[in-house]
Amino acid sequence: MNLVRNAIQSHVLVRTIKPTHALPPFLRESPKRFSTETDQPQPPQPDVSVDQFLNSASKGFVHARLSGTMRHTMKSDIISLLEGCTLTPDDIKVSYSRSLFPVAMMLRFSSPALFSNATRIIRRFDRLYRLERVDLYDWDIVTPYNGKTVVLQGIPRNALVEDIERFLSGCDYDSSSIQTVAFTRPGSTNVVRLTTVQFPSQIQAVNACITKNRSLCLNNQISVRVLQ
Numbered sequence: 001m002n003l004v005r006n007a008i009q010s011h012v013l014v015r016t017i018k019p020t021h022a023l024p025p026f027l028r029e030s031p032k033r034f035s036t037e038t039d040q041p042q043p044p045q046p047d048v049s050v051d052q053f054l055n056s057a058s059k060g061f062v063h064a065r066l067s068g069t070m071r072h073t074m075k076s077d078i079i080s081l082l083e084g085c086t087l088t089p090d091d092i093k094v095s096y097s098r099s100l101f102p103v104a105m106m107l108r109f110s111s112p113a114l115f116s117n118a119t120r121i122i123r124r125f126d127r128l129y130r131l132e133r134v135d136l137y138d139w140d141i142v143t144p145y146n147g148k149t150v151v152l153q154g155i156p157r158n159a160l161v162e163d164i165e166r167f168l169s170g171c172d173y174d175s176s177s178i179q180t181v182a183f184t185r186p187g188s189t190n191v192v193r194l195t196t197v198q199f200p201s202q203i204q205a206v207n208a209c210i211t212k213n214r215s216l217c218l219n220n221q222i223s224v225r226v227l228q
Contacts, residue, residue, distance in 0.1 A: 062115040063139040066105040068129040145227035147202040152195040153223040167217040
């Protein structure tokens with residue numbers, strides 16, 4: 001009887017414990033369903049550079065370089081030359097060499113059609129000018145001076161910032177913007193020094209050019225001109 005009682009108790013114990021070995025509900029889910037919930041692909045993140053490119057392209061801007069202009073060519077001269085192309089002063093930049101000599105005009109047309117119209121106008125001058133299409137990068141790297149920067153040429157080597165400020169006495173300018181660069185031209189050993197100064201407005205820059213051009217700084221005659 002003891003043997004029978006023990007056998008019955010063991011059978012009942014096994015039947016009681018067996019359900020506790022069942023898998024948890026989340027493990028009884030099919031592999032396909034589990035994978036779908038955890039590995040769902042994320043939506044692609046927007047690319048800022050691509051958005052900027054598409055935004056620029058949607059506006060239809062066309063950038064170009066106009067060569068053959070003279071040293072004293074103004075933005076207003078280009079607007080008159082390309083009359084009908086709806087250019088504004090903000091659509092024109094002057095590209096300067098290292099010695100701050102104007103070498104070309106950078107133009108921004110609001111549509112390909114206006115660029116084509118400008119091309120037809122330039123062709124009338126029989127190679128006097130050259131208009132070529134450029135990339136947005138070529139436009140962006142050109143510094144826009146906007147007629148508010150003046151360049152001083154002829155500042156003596158031993159001149160200090162105080163000497164330059166004394167030279168500009170009576171002018172309203174940003175003293176923290178005074179910068180001087182020195183370089184030699186190819187084939188020459190003479191050092192050229194150029195000093196740039198920023199002014200609050202175009203009128204004040206032009207006024208400084210008129211009143212200070214050919215004036216003396218430490219007995220050196222200084223040439224003053226406005227950068228467009």
